[in-house]
Amino acid sequence: MRLLIMGPQGVGKGTQAALLAEHFDIPTISTGDIFRFNIKNKTELGLEAMSYTDKGELVPDSLTNKIVKDRLAKEDCANGWILDGYPRNAAQVEALDQMLDELGTPLDHVVALEADREVLLERMKKRAAEQGRADDTPEAIAKRLETYEKETAPLLDIYKSRGLLVLENGVGEISEISKRIISDLH
Numbered sequence: 001m002r003l004l005i006m007g008p009q010g011v012g013k014g015t016q017a018a019l020l021a022e023h024f025d026i027p028t029i030s031t032g033d034i035f036r037f038n039i040k041n042k043t044e045l046g047l048e049a050m051s052y053t054d055k056g057e058l059v060p061d062s063l064t065n066k067i068v069k070d071r072l073a074k075e076d077c078a079n080g081w082i083l084d085g086y087p088r089n090a091a092q093v094e095a096l097d098q099m100l101d102e103l104g105t106p107l108d109h110v111v112a113l114e115a116d117r118e119v120l121l122e123r124m125k126k127r128a129a130e131q132g133r134a135d136d137t138p139e140a141i142a143k144r145l146e147t148y149e150k151e152t153a154p155l156l157d158i159y160k161s162r163g164l165l166v167l168e169n170g171v172g173e174i175s176e177i178s179k180r181i182i183s184d185l186h
């Protein structure tokens with residue numbers, strides 16, 4: 001099973017990705033987590049990415065596409081994967097198309113989670129208090145939502161036109177949302 005999980009920050013992508021990964025026994029690939037790991041460990045990639053992530057801006061495609069390409073080539077991706085937080089703009093959609101073409105492994109579904117802006121802001125405020133992520137400042141949160149609306153939300157139409165889009169309500173009980181997604185994927 002090869003899946004994308006899409007939606008704005010705070011909609012619960014990470015939570016649902018983890019449950020889907022467990023259900024289908026596939027790895028989750030979160031570009032945000034990869035950047036955070038590299039930032040924490042002060043790698044060259046981390047140092048470069050940090051100047052963008054801190055402000056809530058997208059890391060340049062050249063860096064981002066490469067980490068996804070390298071990750072998808074790993075052995076544990078042979079039976080599928082779920083990509084969380086990628087692609088985030090039209091150029092990344094194109095880059096992913098090319099990678100999957102080369103690997104001969106097309107996408108199965110694109111799950112898009114939806115929630116009202118007030119719900120998203122409330123959840124992100126809560127997460128900021130709980131986790132203290134460097135990019136959960138009010139400015140960075142606003143910037144990330146703006147970037148999502150402008151660059152990422154339009155990608156849903158691309159996947160809709162390919163017949164891959166599965167729209168899901170991201171508000172409600174975590175386990176109920178997960179059950180709904182899984183039944184809609186069969």
Ligand code: AMP
Pocket residue numbers: 009031032033035052053054056057058059060064084085086087088092135144
């Ligand atoms: P996330 O945890 O998915 O919200 O990602 C945290 C931050 O990492 C984002 O605000 C971006 O700065 C960066 N990032 C994650 N995924 C991507 C991507 N696909 N393209 C560019 N930047 C990304």
